[in-house]
Every structure is written in C-alpha cells, then in structure tokens.
Amino acid sequence: MTLMLVWTFYNAYMPLILGGFVESRAIRGMIMGLDNLLAVLLIPMIGAWSDNVDTKLGKRLPFIAVGMPIAALFFILIPYGASISFWTLITIDIIFLLAMTIFRAPVIALMPDHTPTEKRSSANGVINFMGGIGAIISLFGLSLLYDWDRSYPFLAAGLLLLLTFLLLFFTVDRNPPFGGQIASESEEAKISHSFLSDVQHLIKPQYRGQLFILLAIFVYFIGYTGVEALFTVYAVEYLNMKESAAGLTLGFFSLAFLLFAIPAGLMGNKWGKLPLMSIGLILQPLFFLSIPLLPILMTHFPALNEALLLQIILFIGGITWALVNVQAYPLVADLGGKDKIGFFTGLYYLFSMAAAIVAPSILGLMMDLFTHPALFYSSAISFVIAYYLLKKGSRFLQQEDAASRPPSV
Incomplete structure (x- = not known):
C-alpha cells in the first residue's frame, strides 16, 4: 500500500515539479526515465x-x-x-530512487515466498488491492495536501514508509515456507555472474516463450507508465486543470483498479492468467483512444461535463488495467520455479522499469511533436503491440510444454 502511495504521487507530481525548471515534456520525461536507469541495472541482481x-x-x-x-x-x-x-533536486531524487531499488525486488518476493503457486494470482490480487488503496490515498488525499503546501504530501508519505518498515521488520517470517532452498554460494560477484548467464539463456530457442512474455510486459508498460507520468501534464497544460484536480482525476483510474484487483485475481485463478491479460490488452487501448476525443465532443455538446466524462473513462480503463496487471507478476514468478522466484521477480522489474526509462521521454516527445493528445494515441499503440507479443509468447510456451511431455502409450 505504501509503496504504491509513494510511486503514484511521485509519478503524478514529479513531472510538474520538474516543469518549474524544464519546459519540454520530452526532456522532463527523459529526466524521469534516466532516474530509473541504475534501478534497472541493480534490481534483477538484488532479486537474485x-x-x-x-x-x-x-x-x-x-x-x-x-x-x-x-x-x-x-x-x-x-x-x-x-x-x-535543479541539481539539488536531481541529487535527492537519484538517492531516493537508488534506495527504493535496494528493497524493491526483495519486498515483492515476500508474497511468493509465503504463497503456493496455485494461489499466487489471488494473492497478487490482494497485493494490488492494497496498492490500489495506496494510490487512492495518494491521488484523493495527498493531492489535496499539495494545494496547502507542496512539502506536506511528501512528509506524510515518507512517514508512512517508515511505519511500513517497522511493521515488516517485526512481522515478516524469517523462514517462509515457499521460498526455495538457499544456494550454497552467495557472494555478490557470483550472483551477478549467474544473473548475466541466466539472461543470456532468454535468447535461446527454448526460452522464446519467456522472452516474448517479458517483451510484452516491457511494451505495455511503455504505454502505462507514459500515461501515468504525463497525465497530469496533459490535464494541467492542455485541459487547464488545477494540479490537485489533475491528480484527483487520475485517481479514478486507481479507484477502479482497487475495486477490481481481487476479482481479477480470482478470475485469473479460474480462467488462467494469459487469457485475462489478453482481454485487458485488447480493451485498454479503446479507452485511451477515446480520451483525446473528449474536447471534440465538447464542441458539439457544450453542456456535457468534460471532467466527469474523463473520470468515467479512466474508471473503466482502470478495470481493464487490473485484468492485465494483476496477472502479470504471478505469471512471471511461475516461469522459473520456486528456486528462481527472486530472479524472475528481478526480471519482471528489469523489463517494467526499462519501460519506465524510455516511456516518459518517448511519449513526451510525441506530445512535443504532435501536441498533447499524442500521449494517448502512442499508449494505445503500445498495448496493441503487447497483445501480439503475449500471444506469440504463449504459443511458444505451449509448444515447449507439449515437447516436454512424455509420449502417450
């Protein structure tokens, strides 16, 4: 909950803070992305x-x-x-992101450490439900504090993060039941070497399914993180919303995700992770494509409430996002068996945060070149490409599974 609270507020308001120093949306996006570069390099190794x-x-x-x-x-x-x-801000920002990197994969890996494989979709639904609560607190609560004083929401979120640490320290099971066996060698250099060696395996033919699924996650996270990072810029600069109103409007996306996270996890347990993700990847771009049409609609129907329509679209989009995101991490955690949970957790963050590096700058550049609505057109394209990659990866996994089965008598 606290992690999602912190990241949601950071992604919504850091681009606006950077706007006090940098006008270009592409450069602001590049700064947001470059901040994550070291995290991408370190998280998989720390997970392993x-x-x-x-x-x-x-x-x-x-x-x-x-x-x-x-x-x-x-x-x-x-x-x-x-x-x-500006440089003081950047220095503090980089230290914050590096500190988040240190514990990101280990704290997420606590769930599969304590949960059997067949229950991980529903367990991840609970995690995403709590994350949704954090996002709601961030966008509906901290956004209001932002109007009073810009430092108040950062102080509140930081104190909650400290409280979370204390709760984890005194409650986490030191020897969880599903964490796998501890390897005999644990030197950092050997782990780093093992990680690099395992990554090289992904380009081998027998790992094509895993690679395409990870590439699908990378591509759709470009669309998602780009919108998450630049929506408030779109709302403030293009729709002339107040900064707090922009954050509150984005909160309707998180609210829907909160309400649908646990049902999406249960649906994943019943019907499978890949089918649910595919449905979400088909529906998500439809809602994003409708957002730039709202100003055009308002010219023909001025009596309509544009902010309300935008909130409704984002709410429905949050439901489809739950179909995708709740299934993604359990699917990746299952790819390597219980002895590789931390490693594949690291890979999940490697691909998703690699997207976070390039997404704000790419989508910000599209906004600079083709005006603000290009944010949603570009995002929709990324979800369509991700659907193709996911389907291709699932076919490879089915072929590998069929080839590994003993022949029937």
Whole structure:
C-alpha cells in the first residue's frame, strides 16, 4: 500500500515539479526515465542476491532494512531540494530512487515466498488491492495536501514508509515456507555472474516463450507508465486543470483498479492468467483512444461535463488495467520455479522499469511533436503491440510444454 502511495504521487507530481525548471515534456520525461536507469541495472541482481543470502533476518529483510528508511528520508526531502536548485533536486531524487531499488525486488518476493503457486494470482490480487488503496490515498488525499503546501504530501508519505518498515521488520517470517532452498554460494560477484548467464539463456530457442512474455510486459508498460507520468501534464497544460484536480482525476483510474484487483485475481485463478491479460490488452487501448476525443465532443455538446466524462473513462480503463496487471507478476514468478522466484521477480522489474526509462521521454516527445493528445494515441499503440507479443509468447510456451511431455502409450 505504501509503496504504491509513494510511486503514484511521485509519478503524478514529479513531472510538474520538474516543469518549474524544464519546459519540454520530452526532456522532463527523459529526466524521469534516466532516474530509473541504475534501478534497472541493480534490481534483477538484488532479486537474485536475495534468493541466495542466509542471515538471521532471513533472505529479504536485510535489503528492506537498508533501503526503506533511506528512501523515506529522501522522499521527504524532494520538495526542499526543488526550492534550492535543479541539481539539488536531481541529487535527492537519484538517492531516493537508488534506495527504493535496494528493497524493491526483495519486498515483492515476500508474497511468493509465503504463497503456493496455485494461489499466487489471488494473492497478487490482494497485493494490488492494497496498492490500489495506496494510490487512492495518494491521488484523493495527498493531492489535496499539495494545494496547502507542496512539502506536506511528501512528509506524510515518507512517514508512512517508515511505519511500513517497522511493521515488516517485526512481522515478516524469517523462514517462509515457499521460498526455495538457499544456494550454497552467495557472494555478490557470483550472483551477478549467474544473473548475466541466466539472461543470456532468454535468447535461446527454448526460452522464446519467456522472452516474448517479458517483451510484452516491457511494451505495455511503455504505454502505462507514459500515461501515468504525463497525465497530469496533459490535464494541467492542455485541459487547464488545477494540479490537485489533475491528480484527483487520475485517481479514478486507481479507484477502479482497487475495486477490481481481487476479482481479477480470482478470475485469473479460474480462467488462467494469459487469457485475462489478453482481454485487458485488447480493451485498454479503446479507452485511451477515446480520451483525446473528449474536447471534440465538447464542441458539439457544450453542456456535457468534460471532467466527469474523463473520470468515467479512466474508471473503466482502470478495470481493464487490473485484468492485465494483476496477472502479470504471478505469471512471471511461475516461469522459473520456486528456486528462481527472486530472479524472475528481478526480471519482471528489469523489463517494467526499462519501460519506465524510455516511456516518459518517448511519449513526451510525441506530445512535443504532435501536441498533447499524442500521449494517448502512442499508449494505445503500445498495448496493441503487447497483445501480439503475449500471444506469440504463449504459443511458444505451449509448444515447449507439449515437447516436454512424455509420449502417450
């Protein structure tokens, strides 16, 4: 809940804070993306490292104990850095993101550590439900604090992150039942070498299914993270909304995700992760394509409430996003078996955060070149491409599964 609260507020308002120094949406997007570069390089290795360590605090908690308090402190400092200078803001921002990187994969890997494979979709639905609560608090609550004083929401979110650390420290099972066996060698260099070796396996023919699924996640996260990072810019600069109203409007997307996260997880358990993701990837671009049409609709029907229509579209879009996102991580966690949970957790974040590097700059450039509505057109295209990649990956996995079965007598 707290992680989603922090990331939602950061992604919604950091581009607006950067707007005080940089006018170009492409450059603002590039700054947002470059901040994630080191995180992309480190998260998979840290995920694999946490599979192999053996301490009195267990496998995941040491990383949480280092990263979470530092992240909380530097998140609180972001608005103060912005009041000093651009480079002070960037320095604080990078330290915050690096601290988040340290514990990101280990804290997410706690769920499969404690959950059998057949229950992971519904468990991830619960996780996403709590994340949705965090996003709602962020966009409906912290956005109002932003109007009073820009530092208040950062302070509140940072303190909640510290409280979360204390709760985890005293409640996490040090020896969870589904975490797999601890490897005999745990030196960082060996883990790094193992990770690089395993990544190379993804380009081999027998791993085509896993690779295409990860590529699908990369592509649709370009569409999602680009909209998440630049929606408030679109709303403030193109629709002339107040900053807090833009954040509140985006909150309807998160509200729908919150309400539908657990049902989507249950549906994934019943009908399968891949079919639910495919349906979501088909529907999502339809809703994004309708958003730029609203100003045109208003010219013909001026009595309509544009903000309300936008909120309705985002609410429905949040439901379809739940079909995609709730299934994605359990699907990836299942790809490598329980001894590779941390590694594939790292890969999930490698591909999703690699998208976070390029998405804001690419979609921001589209906005610079083709005006603000290009944000949603570009995002819709990414979901269509992701659907193709997911279907291709699922076919490869079916072929590999058929080839591995013993012949029938």
